[in-house]
Amino acid sequence: MNIAILGAGQLGQMLALAGIPLGIRARFLDPQPEAPGSMVGPQRVADYSDHAALDQLAQECSLATFDFENVPVDAASYLEQKIPVYPSPQALAHSQDRLREKTLFRTLGIPTAPFQPVDSLAELKAAVSRIGLPAILKTRRFGYDGKGQVWLRKAADCGAAWHELGGQDLILEGVVTFRRELSLIAVRGRNGDQSFYPLAENQHHAGILRLSRPADSHPALQTQAERYGRLLLDRLDYVGVLALELFDCEDGLVANEFAPRVHNSGHWTIEGAVTSQFENHLRAIADLPLGDTHLREQCAMRNCIGTLPDRDAVLAIPGAHFHDYGKSPRPGRKLGHVTLTAPDASSLAARLEMLDQLLVDS
Amino acid sequence: MNIAILGAGQLGQMLALAGIPLGIRARFLDPQPEAPGSMVGPQRVADYSDHAALDQLAQECSLATFDFENVPVDAASYLEQKIPVYPSPQALAHSQDRLREKTLFRTLGIPTAPFQPVDSLAELKAAVSRIGLPAILKTRRFGYDGKGQVWLRKAADCGAAWHELGGQDLILEGVVTFRRELSLIAVRGRNGDQSFYPLAENQHHAGILRLSRPADSHPALQTQAERYGRLLLDRLDYVGVLALELFDCEDGLVANEFAPRVHNSGHWTIEGAVTSQFENHLRAIADLPLGDTHLREQCAMRNCIGTLPDRDAVLAIPGAHFHDYGKSPRPGRKLGHVTLTAPDASSLAARLEMLDQLLVDS
Structure with missing residues (x-):
């Protein structure tokens, strides 16, 4: 059984290693040549949105998955028209947008830090006065390992934070005190x-x-x-x-x-x-x-x-x-x-x- | 670090799987196309004694090993002139010949069943009368999983056993009663x-x-x-x-x-x-x-x-x-x-x- 993995980083590599004894063989798509996964399964070097590459994967594999959450939802959805994709592109979409993700938590009754979407400096200031300080201004998309985040410790930080991240879809989150x-x-x-x-x-x-x-x-x-x-x-x-x-x-x-x-x-x-x-x-x-x-x-x-x-x-x-x-x-x-x-x-x-x-x- | 593995069976495959996390990559030589090892490392399809194939492995790898004991000693020795081979071709040679192997055990004071080399029907009969029955006539080389072995339960079995295995280097071994x-x-x-x-x-x-x-x-x-x-x-x-x-x-x-x-x-x-x-x-x-x-x-x-x-x-x-x-x-x-x-x-x-x-x- 062949499975397609979008992304051939270390997570893909370890998935492929776990697959061999189960009789599951990985085939990767990743734009980075010689990614870690390629040691354990053939890698196609192309963009995730390359339809020809996705078509070929769909022909060779009976299902698909991904090894990182910033795979374009469109690519996963395109692939899903041909072979099953797990987790679903819908789950992927939720995780790619901090606002959707936090809203989902709230809908399910799962506690979160206070949050508010922010589209202008004025909205940022209003959000700060509602949520309080300290707070963190974050991009709604493509943040990882602490990237795309600015801490606000005093009201005067709003301008600099907006200067750094403004223009992208943003969310302000309250800071949670945790053990x-x-x-x-x-x-x-x-x-x-x-x-x-x-x-x-x-x-x-x-x-x-x-x-x-x-x-x-x-x-x-x-x-x-x-x-x-x-x-x-x-x-x-x-x-x-x-x-x-x-x-x-x-x-x-x-x-x-x-x-x-x-x-x-x-x-x-x-x-x-x-x-x-x-x-x-x-x-x-x-x-x-x-x-x-x-x-x-x-x-x-x-x-x-x-x-x-x-x-x-x-x-x-x-x-x-x-x-x-x-x-x-x-x-x-x-x-x-x-x-x-x-x-x-x-x-x-x-x-x-x-x-x-x-x-x-x- | 690349290592060469002569033989790409399941043992080679599991060696290669263990190597990836250690930063050790396997390169295989095996005459059987698409052997199990080839899922985890590139396999060269050639005879073990193919010097060109061995030369290439030696260029690509810093040392060599093997995944089964019937690799020709000559191939391992040829490779050893270029890169280290572990275990040594000498250890390989000992294990390929039951007579050398058993003699080594005896030299080291490690108990074995009684044994005697056999080169003719007359020698077989003499060995049977010395060692007793039941006994097992075995080829000295290339036996595995019970192949190349004939049980002798009565003196009259000698002829049939010789007929089946005679002409190869043989060894008669006494039967050990074990728990x-x-x-x-x-x-x-x-x-x-x-x-x-x-x-x-x-x-x-x-x-x-x-x-x-x-x-x-x-x-x-x-x-x-x-x-x-x-x-x-x-x-x-x-x-x-x-x-x-x-x-x-x-x-x-x-x-x-x-x-x-x-x-x-x-x-x-x-x-x-x-x-x-x-x-x-x-x-x-x-x-x-x-x-x-x-x-x-x-x-x-x-x-x-x-x-x-x-x-x-x-x-x-x-x-x-x-x-x-x-x-x-x-x-x-x-x-x-x-x-x-x-x-x-x-x-x-x-x-x-x-x-x-x-x-x-x-």
């Missing part, structure tokens, strides 16, 4: 079956995910997160893996955003869970039974940003699992990750400390 | 570091491995097996993974044979051990630190022989990990395997029973 950032990796099959991984706790640095690990949290928090996850999956008639980013606040969970794809905060599932998020995404879209999402051991995942650490030194740490995406180094770029597994919490802490000394993010 | 068949998956790095997986217990059917799982055994047995493993690894100045097949007998362990490669009885290490045998083979030959060989959970591996079971039904079993090699079905052919993991022995037993009902070997 920690969490994410829920959820999966829904074509038959509606659903499964959830244990909540992950995430630490960011300069807007980029740095550390992710199964969260030490009360079962009630997991239940609350899964309730929000179910609402979202069912409303979108979602198929595949979805990541729901949440803030853990005094009054409960507050949704930040969702990604309609496998997610960086679920990479620890490769070694840490019975079934990885990558395999479960494939199982879901290929209409196979979903796999067990339980934790197998203590684990934590650390991104390698900008530079890769010394491979020998990392592999000398017991329980270290190295993941080199094969990308050329560039500051702020995710080049790989290391997952540490350990039989107990204290060994994991010791191993994390060893790893920290080897990693220099840039 | 069970075990194997030790061992790994040795380029710096001499060694590591061993827990002994595996193996069940064969019609000469083909059917079930393999970490053995429930006394620590003293593991110690004895590792002592034999160390003797063998050191004598051969071995680099990579080696599988030592052993009989568990009343008086202790008796060596049967060794395979100078990753081994079917170590497939459960992919999900069941901290580091898989495939990753550890790559770590060893690439001069990286060896990975932890401890068991992570209860597990068992079942081969799919001749036909693949229904994928949906297998994946509905909790803790089932499906491995489809992408080969066309043929009776007696290993097409894939399923590894079951479980948090405890009783769930594993229940899962194995479910799996057994889905598998029909042919």
Whole structure:
């Protein structure tokens, strides 16, 4: 069985790796030549909106998916006229627009930070006076890893923020006071079956995910997160893996955003869970039974940003699992990750400390 | 880093899959077009002894290994003049000749069944009267999965056995009475570091491995097996993974044979051990630190022989990990395997029973 993957980054690569043992072969479309996925499946180098390329994929593959949420909805919709696309272009569209996304959360009764669309400096000032400060002005589309965002700390910041982002569709969001950032990796099959991984706790640095690990949290928090996850999956008639980013606040969970794809905060599932998020995404879209999402051991995942650490030194740490995406180094770029597994919490802490000394993010 | 793999069967495929996250890319040589390895790395279709093909591999790769033990020693030696080959062609040569192999065991003080080379019917009869019956007449070379072997149960069987195998280099081996068949998956790095997986217990059917799982055994047995493993690894100045097949007998362990490669009885290490045998083979030959060989959970591996079971039904079993090699079905052919993991022995037993009902070997 061949599946088409729009986007051949590291997520596509890891999807393709998970597919081989299942008898599922990936075929990629990505405008970047020699993208990471191309090591595991043939890559067609073309724009996502190239109809000839999409036509060929549709001929070779029985269904399609994508590895990042900024694939043009038009491309996914065009492909959907020929072969099934999971998750649906509609889910993709929701995630691409912060206003639609937050409105959907609100409609479903999932708490969010206060927000308001902003189309002029006057509207920005009005929104600030309604929502309060600090607040964050964000582009509604194509933001990732903290890009396309400006913080407003005082009323006088409005002008500069408007100067930087004005002219695009914008949204002002209130700032939520939270104890920690969490994410829920959820999966829904074509038959509606659903499964959830244990909540992950995430630490960011300069807007980029740095550390992710199964969260030490009360079962009630997991239940609350899964309730929000179910609402979202069912409303979108979602198929595949979805990541729901949440803030853990005094009054409960507050949704930040969702990604309609496998997610960086679920990479620890490769070694840490019975079934990885990558395999479960494939199982879901290929209409196979979903796999067990339980934790197998203590684990934590650390991104390698900008530079890769010394491979020998990392592999000398017991329980270290190295993941080199094969990308050329560039500051702020995710080049790989290391997952540490350990039989107990204290060994994991010791191993994390060893790893920290080897990693220099840039 | 590119490595050359002579042989692109399922073992080569699983080596290549383990290599991608480590930044190691496989390039295959195999005379069979579209072999399983070719899904994960480019395959050159040519004979192993094709010097032009070997020359090209040597240009593209920094070292070489192989995925089956019947690669011609000449090909490995030719390649070794250009790039390092691990395990060495010398280790390969020992494993290709049952007489050399058994003699090596004896030299190292590792117990074996009684054996004697046989070059004529008269020698066969003499060997039978010395070794006793039952005994097995085997070709010294190119036997696998029970092929090239004839059982002798009474003196009168000599003629028929000679008729079937005579003309090749032969060896007569006494039959060992054993409680069970075990194997030790061992790994040795380029710096001499060694590591061993827990002994595996193996069940064969019609000469083909059917079930393999970490053995429930006394620590003293593991110690004895590792002592034999160390003797063998050191004598051969071995680099990579080696599988030592052993009989568990009343008086202790008796060596049967060794395979100078990753081994079917170590497939459960992919999900069941901290580091898989495939990753550890790559770590060893690439001069990286060896990975932890401890068991992570209860597990068992079942081969799919001749036909693949229904994928949906297998994946509905909790803790089932499906491995489809992408080969066309043929009776007696290993097409894939399923590894079951479980948090405890009783769930594993229940899962194995479910799996057994889905598998029909042919």
